[in-house]
Amino acid sequence: MSELTITALRFGFLILLWVLIFSIVSAMRRDLMVGRKAAAGTPTARQVRKNPELAEAPPQPVKQQAHQLVVTEGPLKGTTLPLAASPILLGRAQEATLVLEDDYASGRHARLFPQGSRWFIEDLGSTNGTYLADQQLTRALPVELGVPVRIGKTVIELRP
Amino acid sequence: MTQLSTIPKPRRNVELLLLLLALSVGIGANMLVGVDKEKAFDSDFWFQSSLLAVAALAFHVVLRIRAKYADPVILPLVVGLNGLGLAMIHRLDAPGDDTGNNQLRWTLIAMAVAIAVIWFLKDHRTLRRFIYISLAVSALLLILPLVPGISAGEILGARVWIRLGPMTFQPGEIAKITLAIFFAGYLSSNRDLILLAGRKIGPLQFPRFKDMGPMITAWLVSIGVLIFQRDLGSSVLFFGLFIVMIYVATSRISWVVIGVALILGGGFVASKVFSHVGLRIDGWLNAFTEEVYGRQFGGSYQIVEGLFGMASGGLVGTGLGQGRPNLVPFANSDMIIASLGEELGLIGLFAVVMMYLLLFTRGFRAALGTRDAFGKLLACGLSFAVALQCFVVIGGVTRLIPLTGLTTPFLAAGGSSLLANWIIVGLLLMISHAARGPVDTTPLPAGNEPAAESSNKPTEAVKPL
Numbered sequence: 001m002s003e004l005t006i007t008a009l010r011f012g013f014l015i016l017l018w019v020l021i022f023s024i025v026s027a028m029r030r031d032l033m034v035g036r037k038a039a040a041g042t043p044t045a046r047q048v049r050k051n052p053e054l055a056e057a058p059p060q061p062v063k064q065q066a067h068q069l070v071v072t073e074g075p076l077k078g079t080t081l082p083l084a085a086s087p088i089l090l091g092r093a094q095e096a097t098l099v100l101e102d103d104y105a106s107g108r109h110a111r112l113f114p115q116g117s118r119w120f121i122e123d124l125g126s127t128n129g130t131y132l133a134d135q136q137l138t139r140a141l142p143v144e145l146g147v148p149v150r151i152g153k154t155v156i157e158l159r160p
Numbered sequence: 161m162t163q164l165s166t167i168p169k170p171r172r173n174v175e176l177l178l179l180l181l182a183l184s185v186g187i188g189a190n191m192l193v194g195v196d197k198e199k200a201f202d203s204d205f206w207f208q209s210s211l212l213a214v215a216a217l218a219f220h221v222v223l224r225i226r227a228k229y230a231d232p233v234i235l236p237l238v239v240g241l242n243g244l245g246l247a248m249i250h251r252l253d254a255p256g257d258d259t260g261n262n263q264l265r266w267t268l269i270a271m272a273v274a275i276a277v278i279w280f281l282k283d284h285r286t287l288r289r290f291i292y293i294s295l296a297v298s299a300l301l302l303i304l305p306l307v308p309g310i311s312a313g314e315i316l317g318a319r320v321w322i323r324l325g326p327m328t329f330q331p332g333e334i335a336k337i338t339l340a341i342f343f344a345g346y347l348s349s350n351r352d353l354i355l356l357a358g359r360k361i362g363p364l365q366f367p368r369f370k371d372m373g374p375m376i377t378a379w380l381v382s383i384g385v386l387i388f389q390r391d392l393g394s395s396v397l398f399f400g401l402f403i404v405m406i407y408v409a410t411s412r413i414s415w416v417v418i419g420v421a422l423i424l425g426g427g428f429v430a431s432k433v434f435s436h437v438g439l440r441i442d443g444w445l446n447a448f449t450e451e452v453y454g455r456q457f458g459g460s461y462q463i464v465e466g467l468f469g470m471a472s473g474g475l476v477g478t479g480l481g482q483g484r485p486n487l488v489p490f491a492n493s494d495m496i497i498a499s500l501g502e503e504l505g506l507i508g509l510f511a512v513v514m515m516y517l518l519l520f521t522r523g524f525r526a527a528l529g530t531r532d533a534f535g536k537l538l539a540c541g542l543s544f545a546v547a548l549q550c551f552v553v554i555g556g557v558t559r560l561i562p563l564t565g566l567t568t569p570f571l572a573a574g575g576s577s578l579l580a581n582w583i584i585v586g587l588l589l590m591i592s593h594a595a596r597g598p599v600d601t602t603p604l605p606a607g608n609e610p611a612a613e614s615s616n617k618p619t620e621a622v623k624p625l
Contacts, residue, residue: 010479
C-alpha cells in the first residue's frame with residue numbers, strides 16, 4: 001500500500017476519534033441543558049422565607065385538589081406550607097423544602113412530588129422509613145387528602 | 161448531595177448511533193495496525209471485529225430491554241476504549257503471541273458478566289442488603305493472594321495474583337467494587353451521625369474519634385496491602401476511594417485534610433522502610449541519571465523508554481502499526497498509554513484521556529440524578545475509582561507521579577481488570593437508569609394499597625380485618 005494512502009488513513013483515524021468525542025459531547029449537551037432548567041425550579045424553605053414571592057405558584061400550575069401541606073404532629077406542629085407545582089423535599093438537611101427539626105428524620109428523608117393531578121410521596125432511603133397511613137413506603141405512592149404521612153415523630157397531611 | 165432531574169427519555173437510538181461510531185473506531189484501529197503487513201484483513205481481523213461488534217450490540221439490546229433509561233453515552237465510550245485497547249494489544253503481539261485473542265476472550269467474558277449484573281440485579285438498591293457481606297468478601301479477596309496454594313506467588317515484585325487452573329487472576333480488582341459497595345452502604349446509614357458530632361478546631365470541624373474508626377480501618381487495610389502484597393497502586397486506590405466517598409457523604413473538607421495527611425505520612429514512612437517504594441520514588445525523581453536508568457531492579461528504564469516513545473510520536477503520532485512501541489517493557493499492559501501516545505501522538509492520546517473524562521462525568525452525573533443516598537455514593541465511588549486509576553497510571557507513565565502497578569481501565573491487557581471495570585460499567589448504567597427514568601407511580605397490586613378512604617377516619621388508619 002502506498003505511503004500516501006497510509007498517511008491519509010493515519011490522519012483519518014485521528015479525525016474519526018475526535019468525531020466520536022464531539023458526537024458524544026453533543027449528545028450530552030442536550031441532557032445537561034434539560035437538567036439545568038429543571039433544577040432551577042425549586043426554591044428552598046429558606047429562600048421562601050426570605051422572598052415570599054418565590055412560593056407563589058408558577059404561571060401554569062397543574063390542577064390539584066391539595067393546596068397546602070400541614071404538619072399535624074411533631075416539633076413543627078401547626079406549620080403549613082403552600083403547595084405549588086414543584087416537588088417538595090422533606091428532611092433535616094438545610095436544602096430541604098420543609099426542614100424538619102426532628103431527631104428521627106434523615107437529612108434527605110422523603111420527597112413529595114406532583115404527577116398528573118395527584119401528589120406522590122417517595123422515601124429517599126431514609127434510616128427510619130416513611131409511613132403512609134401506617135404502612136411503610138417501599139416505592140412512590142399517591143397521597144390522598146387527609147391521609148397521614150409519618151416521618152420520624154412528624155406527621156404531615158395534605159389539605160385542600 | 162444535590163439532585164438534578166431530567167425529563168425521562170430513553171435515548172437508546174442515540175446510543176445505537178454512538179455505539180456504531182465507537183465500533184468503527186475500534187475496528188478501524190484494528191484494521192490500521194496491520195494495513196501494510198500481510199496480516200491486514202486476515203481471519204484474525206474478521207474474527208475479532210465481528211465478535212466485538214456482536215457483543216456490543218448484544219449489550220445494547222439488553223439495555224433496551226432491562227435498563228431503557230440508562231445513560232446513552234457510557235456504553236459507546238467504553239466500547240471505544242476497549243476496542244482501541246484490543247487493537248493495540250493485537251498490534252503489539254509478536255508472531256506466535258496470543259495476548260490479543262486472550263484479551264478478546266476476557267472482553268467477551270467481562271461483557272457477559274456485566275450483562276448478567278444488569279439482567280439479574282434489576283435495582284442497585286438491592287446491593288444495600290449485602291454491605292457487611294461485601295466487606296467480608298473484600299477482606300477475603302485481599303487475603304487470597306497471600307494464602308499458600310492459591311497464591312500465584314510473587315510476580316514482578318507484587319503478590320496480588322492467584323492461580324485458577326491455567327489462568328492467573330487479581331482479586332484486588334474485584335475488591336475495589338465490593339469495598340465501594342460497603343463504604344456506600346455504611347456511609348449512607350451513618351452519615352448523619354458522622355456529620356453532626358464533632359469538635360471545631362479553627363475553620364475545620366473534626367469528627368469524633370470513634371467516628372474515625374472506619375477511616376483508620378481503611379488506612380490500615382491500605383497499609384496492609386502495601387506491606388504484604390507490595391502493591392503501592394492498589395493501596396493508594398483503596399484509601400483514595402474511601403476519602404472521596406466520605407467527603408462526598410459529609411461535604412466536610414476536614415476528611416480530605418486528615419486523609420491527605422495520612423497518605424503523605426504513610427508514603428514518607430513507606431519510602432524509607434520498604435526498598436521497593438523507595439526505588440520507585442528514586443526512579444521517578446532521577447529517571448534520567450545513568451545509574452538509575454541502568455539499574456536492574458527498580459530502575460527507570462521502562463519509564464524513560466516510554467517517554468522516548470511518546471516523544472518520537474510527537475503531535476500526530478507515527479500512525480498505528482508504524483511505530484516501535486514494543487521496545488518498551490510491558491508495552492501492552494502497564495505502558496499501553498505510552499504505546500498509544502507513540503502511535504496516535506498527542507492528539508490521539510488527548511482523545512483517549514477525553515474519553516475517560518467523559519466517562520467519569522457520566523458517572524458523577526448518574527450520582528447527581530439518582531434519588532437514594534446509597535446509589536449516589538456508589539456511583540461517585542465507582543467512577544472515582546476508575547478516575548483515580550487513570551490518574552495514577554497516566555501520571556506514572558508521563559512521569560508526573562511515581563510509576564505504580566495499576567492497570568489502565570479497558571485498555572491494558574489483563575483479564576481481572578477488564579472484568580472489574582465492565583462490572584463497574586454495568587452498575588453505573590443501572591444507577592443512571594434509576595436516575596434518568598420516571599418514578600414508578602403505577603398502582604400497587606390489589607390488597608396492598610394504603611387505605612385512601614382513611615381520610616374520613618381518625619388518623620390511626622384502621623386496618624381491615
